[in-house]
Amino acid sequence: MKKGRAGDESVWWSNTRHMLKAYIKHIEMLKHGCTEDDPAYQWCKEQGVVRVEIELKRRLLNDLDMVDIKNITDEKLVKVFHEQTEIFNAVDRTDEPDILDAIPPRSRIHAAAWMAGQDLRQLLPNGTFYRHAKVLRDYGIDITEPRNVESFPVKVRIVEMKPLQMPDWYSLEDQHESHLKAVGE
Incomplete structure (x- = not known):
């Protein structure tokens, strides 16, 4: 593809x-x-x-x-x-802490290198690269795609979860009236 x-x-x-x-x-x-x-x-x-x-x-x-x-x-x-x-x-599992433990030992080091941002095409012979790509695909890892990884200093980020607010331009009353007309109030 x-x-x-x-x-x-x-x-x-x-x-x-x-x-x-x-x-x-x-x-x-x-x-x-x-x-x-x-x-x-x-x-x-x-x-x-x-x-x-x-x-x-x-x-x-x-x-x-x-x-x-x-x-x-x-x-x-x-x-x-x-x-x-x-x-x-399909879920990207590469951020799961135990993902490497689930990968067969022969492919584990290649998965870790890719996750760290290494270009495995430059490190492995073609046949080896595609053999590991096939194995790792079953674990949600696609080493044929470059991994966009950059090292940053560690930073704590707090994410606040809150309910989604409906847009100001949206009105439930208009929707309710339309529904009542549609069902023949």
Whole structure:
């Protein structure tokens, strides 16, 4: 599968069946003419919204019997979206303290080196590199991707958890009235 990125805000993966794109929504909104004072822009930025899109290519459309537009349904599209985005549900376990203990001993040192920011392509012969890449993928580690690690002095950071506040421009009363009209009060 081919991978690419556009700046720090978007990435894509593509093969002969589909193209999967993910990008930071508020940055993309600015590129398309939105202003920074727009409530939707501000909300997307505050929430950290990432938009995911999938382009289905003819090969996958044919396999799914969706080449003819009359065969395309919302149910089929939702199912394909969930199947193709399942990879985003995989958890990056590289920050777990015991992850190295779970890795087979022969690959453990390579995982540790990658986690420390080493470029293993420069350190290992090609065959060895790909053999360990295959093993480590089962543990949520992809040594084929560069690890962006920089050493910083140790700093304590306190993260305050609090309930999400609804945007000022959103009204529950308007939603309640719309719902009552929809159900025929």
